[in-house]
Amino acid sequence: MTLADNWRAARPPVAGVHVDSAACSRQSFTAIEAAARHARHEAEVGGYVAAEVAAPALEAGRAAVRTLTGMPNSDVLFTTGSHNGLDILLGEWTGERALACLPGEFGPNLLLMAMRGFQIRTLPVDDSGRVDVAAAAATLAANPPPLVHFTILGSHSGIVQPAHQVASVCRELGVPIIVDAAQGFGHLDCAGIGADALYSSARKWLAGPRGVGILAARPGWLTESTMLRMSYGEKNIGLHTALSVALGEHLAVGAPTMQTALREVGVATRAALAHLPGWRVVESVEEPSAITTLSPPDGVDPSAVRAELLAQYSIVTTYLGVERAPREMTRPALRVSPHVDVTAADLEMLAEALVSIAR
Numbered sequence: 001m002t003l004a005d006n007w008r009a010a011r012p013p014v015a016g017v018h019v020d021s022a023a024c025s026r027q028s029f030t031a032i033e034a035a036a037r038h039a040r041h042e043a044e045v046g047g048y049v050a051a052e053v054a055a056p057a058l059e060a061g062r063a064a065v066r067t068l069t070g071m072p073n074s075d076v077l078f079t080t081g082s083h084n085g086l087d088i089l090l091g092e093w094t095g096e097r098a099l100a101c102l103p104g105e106f107g108p109n110l111l112l113m114a115m116r117g118f119q120i121r122t123l124p125v126d127d128s129g130r131v132d133v134a135a136a137a138a139t140l141a142a143n144p145p146p147l148v149h150f151t152i153l154g155s156h157s158g159i160v161q162p163a164h165q166v167a168s169v170c171r172e173l174g175v176p177i178i179v180d181a182a183q184g185f186g187h188l189d190c191a192g193i194g195a196d197a198l199y200s201s202a203r204k205w206l207a208g209p210r211g212v213g214i215l216a217a218r219p220g221w222l223t224e225s226t227m228l229r230m231s232y233g234e235k236n237i238g239l240h241t242a243l244s245v246a247l248g249e250h251l252a253v254g255a256p257t258m259q260t261a262l263r264e265v266g267v268a269t270r271a272a273l274a275h276l277p278g279w280r281v282v283e284s285v286e287e288p289s290a291i292t293t294l295s296p297p298d299g300v301d302p303s304a305v306r307a308e309l310l311a312q313y314s315i316v317t318t319y320l321g322v323e324r325a326p327r328e329m330t331r332p333a334l335r336v337s338p339h340v341d342v343t344a345a346d347l348e349m350l351a352e353a354l355v356s357i358a359r
């Protein structure tokens with residue numbers, strides 16, 4: 001069986017066409033059952049006794065995060081998602097409240113940074129929104145910010161950012177760097193970036209449950225009191241076991257194998273959607289991510305298209321309003337983000353539906 005066949009067979013049959021992994025992938029039976037089994041065990045033996053039994057599974061999940069981030073000594077927390085991860089990190093920051101990020105920074109991240117009192121500087125990018133590493137290195141060297149916040153893959157485009165190179169520049173300059181890997185973890189190579197801290201959500205490319213995420217930080221980045229608060233605070237152990245299962249399944253496939261397959265999915269998706277009348281694929285066909293952004297024909301509202309795709313064809317996509325990346329997006333778009341089980345027939349159906357709706 002191929003990776004695609006295994007992926008499909010491992011989860012409930014999809015009702016229609018699901019090309020929405022950048023929003024939320026489909027969990028495996030094993031992950032779903034891990035959460036359900038834990039809930040049952042809580043009812044049988046008591047929630048705190050069940051938590052003790054689950055502890056080794058969660059520790060295996062944390063070890064998987066250390067492997068996948070290439071941060072072998074890191075402190076790993078299970079969070080409620082990427083937003084929570086960023087909030088914890090910004091809350092820990094004791095330095096000057098200013099940071100540099102990309103112009104395509106995720107809108108809700110910008111809101112959180114502003115709420116936490118951070119001044120925002122932007123790094124130089126090319127026309128596609130990809131960081132210009134040489135220019136960014138010069139900008140950072142000329143006026144080093146207290147902190148860099150770097151989003152490896154945005155919510156609004158499939159352009160992969162060279163996080164390894166930017167982290168290396170930061171290291172040379174002694175500027176700490178936090179990586180937002182909400183769209184990168186389980187999708188792109190996140191090992192060996194050399195970030196000081198990295199966070200992600202479980203539900204996206206890793207195909208874990210909603211409502212949980214991961215945060216890995218170099219020792220000393222998270223204060224003792226935050227580690228204690230997180231360990232005492234109430235948490236959904238059942239979902240953490242499901243997340244740990246998804247991490248194990250990812251490692252069993254092999255992160256590089258998954259990355260290659262997802263790159264191929266991105267190429268196939270863009271090739272299938274490249275010539276739709278009036279629509280423009282934002283990324284070049286070969287862009288090494290599985291996210292495809294479609295800019296609509298003039299006069300076509302992508303939020304109505306998203307709704308129509310769902311209602312008429314049971315095709316799940318994402319509407320991208322400009323608030324996703326308010327400093328970069330100028331018009332709304334439609335996002336198509338299949339996982340490895342997408343078929344040529346799925347993409348053909350989507351292409352035909354888009355032509356028919358825009359007509």
Ligand SMILES: Cc1ncc(COP(=O)(O)O)c(C=O)c1O
Binds near residue numbers: 023082151153180213
């Ligand atoms: C780039 C990026 N950062 C952060 C987030 C926030 O993730 P969460 O909803 O898990 O808090 C998202 C969610 O789509 C995202 O795409």
